[in-house]
Amino acid sequence: SSDPLVIFTPSGKRGRFPKGTPVLTAARQLGVDLDSVCGGRGICSKCQVSPGYGQFSKHGVTVAPDALSEWNAVEERYDEKRGLKEGRRLGCQATVQGDVVIDVPPESQVHKQVVRKRAEARDIVLNPSVKLFYVEVTEPDMHEPSGDLERLRTALAEQWELKKVTADLHILQMMQPVLRKGAWKVTVAVHLGDQENPPRIMNIWPGYYDGTVYGLAVDLGSTTIAAHLCDLQTGKVVASSGVMNPQIRFGEDLMSRVSYSMMNPEGAQEMTRAVRDGMNALFTQIAEEGAVEQSLIVDAVFVCNPVMHHLLLGIDPFELGQAPFALATSGALRLRAEDLDLKIHPSARVYLLPCIAGHVGADAAAVALSEAPEKSDDLMLVVDVGTNAEILLGNKEKVLACSSPTGPAFEGAQISSGQRAAPGAIERVEIDPETKVARFKVIGSDIWSDDEGFAEAVASTGVTGICGSGIIEMVAEMRIHGIVDAPGLIGSAEQTGSPSVFADGRTNSYLVYDGTDKGGPKITVTNRDIREIQMAKAALYSGARLLMDKFGVDKVDRVVLAGAFGAHISPRHAMVLGMIPDAPLDKVTSAGNAAGTGARIALLNTDARAEIEATVRAIHKIETAVEPRFQEHFVNASAIPNAVEPFPILNS
Numbered sequence: 001s002s003d004p005l006v007i008f009t010p011s012g013k014r015g016r017f018p019k020g021t022p023v024l025t026a027a028r029q030l031g032v033d034l035d036s037v038c039g040g041r042g043i044c045s046k047c048q049v050s051p052g053y054g055q056f057s058k059h060g061v062t063v064a065p066d067a068l069s070e071w072n073a074v075e076e077r078y079d080e081k082r083g084l085k086e087g088r089r090l091g092c093q094a095t096v097q098g099d100v101v102i103d104v105p106p107e108s109q110v111h112k113q114v115v116r117k118r119a120e121a122r123d124i125v126l127n128p129s130v131k132l133f134y135v136e137v138t139e140p141d142m143h144e145p146s147g148d149l150e151r152l153r154t155a156l157a158e159q160w161e162l163k164k165v166t167a168d169l170h171i172l173q174m175m176q177p178v179l180r181k182g183a184w185k186v187t188v189a190v191h192l193g194d195q196e197n198p199p200r201i202m203n204i205w206p207g208y209y210d211g212t213v214y215g216l217a218v219d220l221g222s223t224t225i226a227a228h229l230c231d232l233q234t235g236k237v238v239a240s241s242g243v244m245n246p247q248i249r250f251g252e253d254l255m256s257r258v259s260y261s262m263m264n265p266e267g268a269q270e271m272t273r274a275v276r277d278g279m280n281a282l283f284t285q286i287a288e289e290g291a292v293e294q295s296l297i298v299d300a301v302f303v304c305n306p307v308m309h310h311l312l313l314g315i316d317p318f319e320l321g322q323a324p325f326a327l328a329t330s331g332a333l334r335l336r337a338e339d340l341d342l343k344i345h346p347s348a349r350v351y352l353l354p355c356i357a358g359h360v361g362a363d364a365a366a367v368a369l370s371e372a373p374e375k376s377d378d379l380m381l382v383v384d385v386g387t388n389a390e391i392l393l394g395n396k397e398k399v400l401a402c403s404s405p406t407g408p409a410f411e412g413a414q415i416s417s418g419q420r421a422a423p424g425a426i427e428r429v430e431i432d433p434e435t436k437v438a439r440f441k442v443i444g445s446d447i448w449s450d451d452e453g454f455a456e457a458v459a460s461t462g463v464t465g466i467c468g469s470g471i472i473e474m475v476a477e478m479r480i481h482g483i484v485d486a487p488g489l490i491g492s493a494e495q496t497g498s499p500s501v502f503a504d505g506r507t508n509s510y511l512v513y514d515g516t517d518k519g520g521p522k523i524t525v526t527n528r529d530i531r532e533i534q535m536a537k538a539a540l541y542s543g544a545r546l547l548m549d550k551f552g553v554d555k556v557d558r559v560v561l562a563g564a565f566g567a568h569i570s571p572r573h574a575m576v577l578g579m580i581p582d583a584p585l586d587k588v589t590s591a592g593n594a595a596g597t598g599a600r601i602a603l604l605n606t607d608a609r610a611e612i613e614a615t616v617r618a619i620h621k622i623e624t625a626v627e628p629r630f631q632e633h634f635v636n637a638s639a640i641p642n643a644v645e646p647f648p649i650l651n652s
């Protein structure tokens with residue numbers, strides 16, 4: 001009769017194998033994703049499977065109770081020492097005896113899916129740059145003299161098909177005692193290499209190493225540096241942390257940092273040192289939080305805007321401050337932690353995502369990786385709002401990108417009562433249609449200003465100002481209730497019927513909150529504030545509109561708001577302002593920190609790195625500064641919501 005049929009689930013892969021074939025071998029031959037660190041020696045237990053018995057009508061097989069071999073001594077020993085879960089077998093020990101259906105549980109899959117919080121988000125497939133391998137090395141022999149490293153390399157080639165593995169000096173310095181302590185059995189962490197680098201030994205432990213190795217996904221922003229520390233074997237985030245970017249002392253925004261480097265001969269170097277120091281402080285902090293030795297951090301991925309990118313690398317950002325905004329390189333970079341003075345594992349690898357253009361950085365590439373417009377059937381508009389808005393528009397057919405200078409108004413800067421998003425800042429606003437008086441909520445409290453208990457709720461923070469999302473809601477509410485007209489003028493108290501409006505020099509202002517009796521501020525919206533918001537939102541909208549022109553469409557299917565700010569904007573208010581194009585409100589979603597997510601994807605899945613490099617090469621870059629249509633759109637978009645564009649969905 002024919003050989004037994006082996007069916008693996010969930011993959012559905014199947015094939016016939018001679019009796020006595022280990023399950024792990026069958027899996028390997030069928031390309032089934034089944035993990036192994038010890039190479040089938042019954043030590044690591046990563047190869048666990050759950051055989052199913054009985055009738056499988058779906059697969060057309062009946063599995064007899066003796067379809068797999070009985071437990072052998074290795075499996076018995078493993079079970080005694082560490083315990084195998086009910087129904088589990090070690091795939092490297094159990095052999096095929098008859099037709100069988102074998103389930104590979106998620107934890108035994110190498111390329112397991114890493115669960116993400118958002119339901120609609122893409123899952124991350126685990127395929128890290130560094131993996132662990134248990135090897136048995138031949139002992140040295142007087143008659144056949146060779147180095148320990150050479151025999152280790154041979155073992156890796158023979159037992160794991162890892163060719164041309166290299167090792168740094170620091171591995172050589174520690175290797176000999178480890179080999180002897182482990183009686184020539186060791187576990188090595190190998191960086192699997194990439195198109196530019198051969199595989200490389202990152203660490204070595206005597207015997208079977210039951211631990212793991214880690215990587216960092218770093219979102220290097222101009223204001224804050226945030227990092228996730230991830231377990232490279234499970235994909236789990238073990239700690240997350242952030243620090244202020246110490247470069248802030250050289251200038252709040254990017255252009256002032258570029259000018260600092262222009263004015264000061266050592267300016268760029270100073271800023272490079274500052275950001276690297278900040279990074280090292282963060283890494284120490286996050287390693288402590290995760291209770292992880294810094295030397296176990298073997299890979300790191302960075303996403304950042306072009307200016308931060310250059311300053312991190314120690315490249316003067318001078319050229320980015322002037323047309324034609326040439327990057328030193330737009331390609332992805334593969335470096336060593338040492339090159340950047342980073343205090344993690346000395347030969348840890350560092351990967352920088354590619355930049356899209358001089359104004360559209362690796363952070364935008366990371367957003368593209370996270371939101372994947374190039375895989376979407378719907379036409380997606382993705383906006384990452386900061387002092388520069390990075391905008392992507394695309395679907396399966398093509399993706400366009402541009403950046404638009406929104407300025408710092410959305411971050412609360414240049415707004416009379418504006419402030420950064422922090423406890424005490426007004427973030428939600430409603431204007432009463434009858435009284436035309438505003439009520440609001442501040443960050444850190446859930447009670448509306450006109451509700452009972454508000455005074456107690458804000459006792460510790462006070463009401464300090466209006467943050468970016470608050471000012472957007474404020475201006476939109478003022479427009480909805482006729483306090484501001486389409487061109488952006490605040491009407492008088494008589495015209496608007498609002499007791500909150502007061503004459504303020506030659507224009508009118510709107511009083512949101514008067515805390516002066518409690519020693520607090522008087523929070524108002526002036527006509528100049530409205531102008532600032534008009535400029536910022538017009539820049540954002542005209543960038544998006546320009547991309548729509550280039551794409552040849554006048555509407556989009558979906559809008560994704562990325563970034564911390566995007567997560568807090570109310571879609572309806574953004575649309576009332578005409579900040580984003582008209583779209584069904586339920587199709588406007590927030591992606592949270594999409595750049596950080598993109599960094600995490602690139603860290604955990606090396607295939608995603610090649611993918612984003614190809615995507616970025618294919619993105620059409622549009623330079624807003626040289627497009628006459630941009631100016632035209634900008635003028636129209638200064639009106640609220642827009643002088644020429646109808647917003648049919650919003651108005652329906």
Ligand code: FES
Nearest residue numbers: 040042044045092
């Ligand atoms: Fe390690 Fe089976 S492969 S125990």
